[in-house]
Amino acid sequence: MNRKLWAALFLAGLAAPFLIYPVFVMQLLCFALFACAFNLLIGYTGLLSFGHAAFFGGAAYVTGYLVKNAGLTPELGVIVGTLAAGLMGYIFGILTIRRQGIYFAMITLALAQVIYFIALKAPFTGGEDGLQDVPRGMFLGLVDLGHTYHVAGKPLELNLYYFVFIIFCIGFWIIHRAIHSPFGQILKAIRENEPRAISLGYKVERLKLLAFVISASLAGTAGATKSLVFQLASLTDVSWHTSGEVVLMTLLGGLGTVLGPVVGAFTVVALQAELSAFGSWVTVVIGVTFVVCVLSFRRGFVGEVLEKIRTRPPGQND
Amino acid sequence: MTVAMSAEYILETRDLTKDFSGFTAVSEVNLKVRKGSIHALIGPNGAGKTTVFNLLTKFLIPSSGSILFKGKDITREKPADVALRGIIRSFQISAVFPKLSPFENVRIALQRRLGTCYHFWKPVSSLDILTERAFELLDSVGLKELAHHHTEELAYGQKRALEIATTLALDPELMLLDEPTQGMGAEDVGKITELVRKVAQNRTILMVEHNLKVVASLADRITVLQRGSILAEGEYDEVSRNPQVMEAYMGSVHA
Ligand SMILES: Nc1ncnc2c1ncn2[C@@H]1O[C@H](COP(=O)(O)OP(=O)(O)O)[C@@H](O)[C@H]1O
Ligand SMILES: [Mg+2]
Numbered sequence: 336m337n338r339k340l341w342a343a344l345f346l347a348g349l350a351a352p353f354l355i356y357p358v359f360v361m362q363l364l365c366f367a368l369f370a371c372a373f374n375l376l377i378g379y380t381g382l383l384s385f386g387h388a389a390f391f392g393g394a395a396y397v398t399g400y401l402v403k404n405a406g407l408t409p410e411l412g413v414i415v416g417t418l419a420a421g422l423m424g425y426i427f428g429i430l431t432i433r434r435q436g437i438y439f440a441m442i443t444l445a446l447a448q449v450i451y452f453i454a455l456k457a458p459f460t461g462g463e464d465g466l467q468d469v470p471r472g473m474f475l476g477l478v479d480l481g482h483t484y485h486v487a488g489k490p491l492e493l494n495l496y497y498f499v500f501i502i503f504c505i506g507f508w509i510i511h512r513a514i515h516s517p518f519g520q521i522l523k524a525i526r527e528n529e530p531r532a533i534s535l536g537y538k539v540e541r542l543k544l545l546a547f548v549i550s551a552s553l554a555g556t557a558g559a560t561k562s563l564v565f566q567l568a569s570l571t572d573v574s575w576h577t578s579g580e581v582v583l584m585t586l587l588g589g590l591g592t593v594l595g596p597v598v599g600a601f602t603v604v605a606l607q608a609e610l611s612a613f614g615s616w617v618t619v620v621i622g623v624t625f626v627v628c629v630l631s632f633r634r635g636f637v638g639e640v641l642e643k644i645r646t647r648p649p650g651q652n653d
Numbered sequence: 654m655t656v657a658m659s660a661e662y663i664l665e666t667r668d669l670t671k672d673f674s675g676f677t678a679v680s681e682v683n684l685k686v687r688k689g690s691i692h693a694l695i696g697p698n699g700a701g702k703t704t705v706f707n708l709l710t711k712f713l714i715p716s717s718g719s720i721l722f723k724g725k726d727i728t729r730e731k732p733a734d735v736a737l738r739g740i741i742r743s744f745q746i747s748a749v750f751p752k753l754s755p756f757e758n759v760r761i762a763l764q765r766r767l768g769t770c771y772h773f774w775k776p777v778s779s780l781d782i783l784t785e786r787a788f789e790l791l792d793s794v795g796l797k798e799l800a801h802h803h804t805e806e807l808a809y810g811q812k813r814a815l816e817i818a819t820t821l822a823l824d825p826e827l828m829l830l831d832e833p834t835q836g837m838g839a840e841d842v843g844k845i846t847e848l849v850r851k852v853a854q855n856r857t858i859l860m861v862e863h864n865l866k867v868v869a870s871l872a873d874r875i876t877v878l879q880r881g882s883i884l885a886e887g888e889y890d891e892v893s894r895n896p897q898v899m900e901a902y903m904g905s906v907h908a
Contacts, residue, residue, distance in 0.1 A: 536733050
């Protein structure tokens with residue numbers, strides 16, 4: 336049943352640009368990957384980072400800058416952006432990983448604000464305007480990602496779309512594998528009972544640090560990809576709003592579930608798009624939606640569905 | 654001479670002391686645990702028994718004094734390092750991983766020996782080689798049938814048994830049990846007593862225990878702690894005849 340679900344989702348991903356405006360789907364995929372990366376930390380390790388925009392936006396700037404000014408091909412741009420976010424994650428990690436709960440959240444937020452400040456003030460980031468006109472470039476130097484096809488009169492950026500879709504699939508697969516790996520098992524144990532994990536001889540800080548670096552790297556992948564899709568790295572990408580949004584997406588969809596963050600990201604991005612006509616009321620509507628959802632489905636959308644399945648037949652799970 | 658001493662005693666503390674901002678919870682404790690024995694640490698509530706455990710496993714840093722494991726000073730080591738040396742503890746409040754199944758609980762412990770805890774690229778099926786051993790361990794504590802149930806839904810006694818199985822999975826040289834029978838009915842107490850006796854075959858056990866019947870039937874040696882200091886030490890008969898002990902501890906239990 337699981338296999339069929341994955342196959343159906345994969346096919347839906349392949350068909351999506353013919354059914355929905357491709358740039359919008361690409362935006363969904365970028366934020367979904369971002370939320371999945373975030374979920375590895377909060378859902379499977381129990382760490383609430385409030386600074387993940389630093390990795391998402393930081394990588395967007397690095398990739399945008401290098402593709403625009405150093406002529407990097409898009410795939411190299413995304414790889415370098417990912418590595419840069421991983422390095423930032425490592426630095427954030429060593430500074431915060433010993434802290435617990437709210438202190439961890441506050442320090443990650445403070446560090447992310449430092450990155451925001453750099454993005455605002457540094458000479459190469461374009462200040463308030465951000466980095467604009469990032470070229471989409473030639474994939475492997477061969478395929479023009481900027482090319483637009485015309486199918487039944489509709490303009491479709493199919494090259495770029497499948498580039499983004501493949502990145503999403505790889506990123507999602509890495510997260511899925513990490514969750515279902517020997518490492519992922521220990522992460523769950525730490526989330527469940529940290530002192531017990533320590534008393535069994537696990538070096539909890541190092542394990543958490545690795546989780547943090549993986550999460551930051553893939554958040555970076557998402558941000559780097561986004562900078563190619565929108566041809567823009569902006570202050571919004573590194574702002575605390577974005578850090579908050581990813582928390583919201585993950586909680587809405589169901590923290591600690593594999594598909595929850597994807598569903599949550601789709602919900603939030605779709606709501607923002609649908610409601611954009613209402614201007615600043617969007618925030619209010621999303622806020623209210625969030626409160627209602629959290630009150631009525633505490634486990635998030637996917638979490639509630641899984642709980643229904645779980646509680647029906649007793650015994651064997653997963 | 655000193656060599657013979659450290660071979661005989663697997664664990665020694667020297668003037669072990671812990672202050673909590675002015676309040677001395679553990680005061681100059683000199684504890685010697687003989688290799689291969691079951692050693693009980695008893696004493697009234699608040700005597701400092703759990704604090705001693707926290708000091709031994711480095712969950713708390715001693716204010717002064719030192720701890721020797723197999724003749725080696727481990728006073729400055731970290732909790733995970735102490736565990737890697739072969740000292741594994743259980744907790745007074747049951748320490749299981751509630752959302753993992755009993756099978757996964759035990760497998761978490763078995764996984765440590767495999768050394769793949771950082772391998773995020775391997776599938777979970779790479780742990781299948783541990784399945785057989787995990788079931789053996791669950792069987793030894795009578796939880797085989799419940800291997801894939803929800804741990805949080807197990808009965809209290811079953812959770813304690815699972816905790817012991819998890820601890821045993823690491824085959825520790827020294828096992829520290831903090832009140833393993835606390836809050837249990839007579840039947841479960843009997844089961845746990847037998848289990849501890851069985852697992853003590855080829856290892857050393859230091860246990861905190863309130864139930865004196867359990868202590869009498871299991872312990873080779875007993876240390877009585879009162880207000881952070883050692884009040885008496887010896888075999889059960891010896892200790893239970895000590896008038897100070899009778900007054901401070903046993904008196905209050907039997908009266
Ligand atoms: N972390 C702590 N901070 C302050 N006081 C503590 C702490 N842990 C234990 N104590 C105090 O130390 C004393 C001994 O506690 P404990 O070791 O738990 O006793 P026991 O396990 O023998 O019942 C108690 O008075 C307790 O309040
Ligand atoms: Mg205690």
